[in-house]
């Protein structure tokens with residue numbers, strides 16, 4: 001690290017609120033699967049800015065679409081219509097099979113909207129204000145009060161209590177643990193089809209179908225949080241499509257825009273009439289810059305058959321990660337789906353990801369003992385090999 005970089009990082013530490021222990025790198029630009037820091041050092045990107053850059057950096061067609069939109073208009077408010085939002089919403093509904101879209105600026109806001117929809121659904125049905133929600137251990141749904149309340153890591157929640165009440169946590173892939181918590185006050189079950197931050201844990205297709213049947217039987221809304229596992233990451237546009245069930249509410253963000261901030265929650269026909277004028281709103285949500293990005297992302301996915309590419313390259317990544325498990329005693333298991341994979345280690349992985357960074361590979365953990373692999377979906381077999389050789393040298 002040169003003197004100027006050190007000085008800039010010192011400056012950052014004196015100005016930014018210290019809510020992250022950042023790696024000592026100032027990222028400067030990206031190109032495809034690679035990132036460059038301010039000193040010109042090159043990194044292979046297997047993190048994609050937390051599964052955001054599904055198309056990598058400067059994907060052909062993406063920048064031009066956004067630049068054209070910037071030259072037209074980037075904000076309108078929701079008091080008026082804007083064309084990119086109309087296009088993006090119809091693409092979202094086409095791809096998901098759901099009925100209506102509400103645009104947000106982030107993932108946690110999409111979760112807030114989903115929770116408000118669930119509570120209002122219960123209120124309309126019962127006239128009562130004592131709704132409860134079932135979430136899961138190891139889940140992550142965001143940092144605002146509602147989303148934090150349904151996040152399954154106690155240490156994230158405790159300093160901010162009291163959170164919204166009536167939330168209980170079941171065990172993933174254990175339908176009996178859900179049944180034990182479900183009662184006449186339950187308004188929603190919220191689940192990530194693949195848990196991300198909690199350690200890359202896949203909800204089995206059969207479990208999602210059991211949840212769907214249970215929620216139908218009890219007239220409870222089923223919320224799928226696909227903020228991390230959606231948008232092609234598992235080989236289908238949305239992870240729930242493997243299971244062949246529809247949620248009542250779907251939350252999206254991260255790769256939905258492939259870079260600019262933006263999110264959405266989508267609702268089924270049943271939940272579509274719940275939120276009405278006065279119930280919910282946002283100043284920036286659905287702005288033409290973010291929705292132009294979303295519409296462009298869907299266009300590019302279709303034009304360049306991104307899902308087919310994921311289905312081709314993901315088995316290769318799995319095979320190479322399985323080989324690492326076989327070669328190294330400290331690696332206990334691989335788990336995940338498609339291009340959302342985790343390696344479970346016998347101890348903390350922070351030193352390993354730190355050494356990988358020094359060697360030019362960006363990797364991140366998911367919990368203390370799991371290394372997470374969420375590369376841009378455009379990753380090639382050769383780049384998987386490059387990643388594996390740097391990772392192996394970092395063990």
Ligand SMILES: *Cc1c(COP(=O)(O)O)cnc(C)c1O
Nearest residue numbers: 106107108140141142196227228
């Ligand atoms: C990242 C994430 C969120 C929160 O999204 P933000 O945009 O950081 O607010 C919520 N749920 C899941 C599954 C996530 O991965």
